Amino acid sequence: QRAKEGSCFACSDGYRFDLTFRCVRCIEHCVQCNVTGLSTCDQCRTGYGFNATLSQCLPCDVDNCDKCGPDGRCEECAPGFGITPRGACDKCGYFCRSCGASSSCKWCDDTYVLKDGLCFSCGDRCASCATSGAGKCDVCLPGFIRDSVTWNCVHDDYANLMEELYEEEM
Numbered sequence: 001q002r003a004k005e006g007s008c009f010a011c012s013d014g015y016r017f018d019l020t021f022r023c024v025r026c027i028e029h030c031v032q033c034n035v036t037g038l039s040t041c042d043q044c045r046t047g048y049g050f051n052a053t054l055s056q057c058l059p060c061d062v063d064n065c066d067k068c069g070p071d072g073r074c075e076e077c078a079p080g081f082g083i084t085p086r087g088a089c090d091k092c093g094y095f096c097r098s099c100g101a102s103s104s105c106k107w108c109d110d111t112y113v114l115k116d117g118l119c120f121s122c123g124d125r126c127a128s129c130a131t132s133g134a135g136k137c138d139v140c141l142p143g144f145i146r147d148s149v150t151w152n153c154v155h156d157d158y159a160n161l162m163e164e165l166y167e168e169e170m
Contacts, residue, residue: 125141
């Protein structure tokens, strides 16, 4: 954005102010160089990592890696992938939406609950089981209600029938 001829209010990604408040380009593949300066990089573009020896943002040689370190190992994997002990990216576990390490899930898909870094299924016809745990249910899908004894979801009609039978026995 220009304030007057030759000077800027703010610079776009990949640029920074020089001493005369003109926007100048960071090194190639760098999206942020405001802190460290023009000959280095604060943040390389996705899929690149900064090599201090060469003063360059170099492409990661690790599949599914969004940010690699100076040693070529991955520091941040693409969504759905986690870092292995060797710095590679491996798919998160089954039904895992997000993981830091490939073997330890942080966030599960809907209708699954996280326990000890793994994702476990909620009960049938269940929308959420974060409190009740695997195989049970906190919130049922529309048309179903939770049985207060088993924590499972039953059809509305079944619940009403059971309630009527219980009242008849009393």
